[in-house]
Amino acid sequence: MMHLRMLFITCLLLLPVSSMAADDGYGYPIPGSYEATILGTPASLIPKFPAKMRTRQLVLDVIPDRQIPPVFFYDTGLRCTFAYQEQKAPLVFLIAGAGSSDRAPKLLTMMKAFYQAGFHVITLPSPSLANFIISASQSSVPGDLTEDAADLYRVMETAWKQVESDIEVSSFHLCGYSLGASQAAFVAKLDEERRVFNFHKVLMINPPVSLYNSATRIEELVKQIPGGSKKQGIFFNKMLAKFSQYYRYGNFVAINDDFLYSIYTERLFSREETAGLIGLTFRINLAGMIFSSDVMTNGGYVVPKNRLLSATDSLFDYFLVSTHLSFFDYLNEYFYPYFQKRRPGLTKEALIESESLRSIEGYLKSSAKFGVMTNENDFILTKAELDYLRQVFGERTKIYPRGGHLGNLEYQENLDYMVAFFK
């Protein structure tokens, strides 16, 4: 999530590119999977884009008459960002990764790349983001690919209705990263029935094959915290102390790029600690999803049932409680019971099975519109899952030798590939 990333690394300037890149013709410099995931693409390797773009923020009223609880008073609709050309052009919908908003830095970089190449772009927040759960999710219980895709489809239709009269569109495309990539596949499938957009091409970037498997692999990172995930507060405070001591021993001017860069080169955090920090970021992110879903459904999961939170009530205890819940807690205690109630006889195995690309494998194989882009060392995929992607998508699979999970998304070569895919 953006907050921790903001603290640890925003960007790296003077990265010695040549000394680190393996000799395989691919210039993305960070070899480690975890490091690449945290550091992303060094600022000097992100292409420069023109400063001026014709953009506008869309605030969509997706579900009319929805009651917004007072604690979310600031939420006046689903926020999307719209970048538009003056001439007729193809339009790309971009779906953000888990917990990310329509203005997530990675998403904005992609938007600029597509815009520069002559596309209209609409960026969409992830269905797991609070804003989406509050304003655009029919059930307000995120995580089901089929239902999230239906919600996304409704959002796209609403957005399109709002901009239709202002632009000329030649064709529609769809692209998503991480969780957004799997959702893109399900949205495309729904579009085959609904036919509102007739998506021409669909690109999935760093997708999980199975949500359950990928979440399990991230939860394994949390397990690397000494004392286990229930002691992540102690771990957090220890890492913070380490961070602040390191600053005070060194002769730094401010918490800026140079300082953050030196954290990486001096290897301040061990491999286990880096893993723990990624896992913790995931948990902090998940907490926002759990809390907002619980408030919206009055589910009595972390907030007392029937409690009406006001705009100024303290939420800190909810923050502490929610951050200590795992993906498995959410699945077993909240998500599965919710679906079981609505579809009696549904087993947990069947539910898990449906949250996977395998459940729509036949469609994915039969359609030529899909492409996949991912990395050899993306830790959310096993070797077998990587082979599965190769097998399903054949030569429409592009696998880079490194980049971790989304680390190389903003790298020039990757952006070029994305744009070329839709050309």
Added chain:
Amino acid sequence: MTVSRYRACRVLVHRIILALVLLLSLAGCAGTRANTPAEVSPMHSISEFRDQRFAEVADPWEGFNRSMYRFNFYFDKYLFLPVVNGYEFVTPTFLQERISGFFNNLGEVRNLTNSLFQLKGTESVTTLGRFVTNSTFGLGGLFDPATSFGLERHDEDFGKTLGYWGADSGPYLVLPILGPSSLRDAGGLAVDSGIRYGIYTAIDPFGNSDDAFAITSGITTLEAIDTRHQQSFRYYESGYPFEYYMVRFFYHEKREIESGKPLPAE
């Protein structure tokens, strides 16, 4: 005082107390809607928590602070940001950068006084060097040649000076319009503004002009717009329901770390 007057007094006091009690209980009734169903304990609560609390900052005035956070959100939304957007729309980017440079250069005075207050020799010389270089070669701060000469900017203020000499940050405080702060930093801000006003009065740059007041207000307004223009932060933009705590934590921690004394090398 006669006995009867004493009694009358006592009756009056009793009546006032009774009236207050009635009033308060009525207010209580108004707060809870008659048809609200009873609360039920959640599946997970803080009572099962067996870990250190984390990302926590002393915030005894949280109710007030959250109200202020909300006020700033609305102030931004309906006044400040529309003005800033208008400014960005009509002003060429080149000019925007020169204006930012000008005000950032004026800020070097605050950086200098405070690095002197902290007896930081090298840093004071660097900051003075920056100010002189950018005021002359940089045409009054419009350009920043000092950075390319290797003179790095050191942001200092009186809040940091207090922190450097060991003053605790005190409770977290969200200031109207200005945003996240602390009791110490708010005091520091007052001192910095006082010093600035003192210098301004002593120099009196527009003393000869009849329109001194109008010019000063214009410059102050432009500075406020430029300051907001330079900040990318937007209230509630993250969409994260615990954003208030994230902002609080990062503000506090950044100030703590940057205002602390360097530790001796091991």
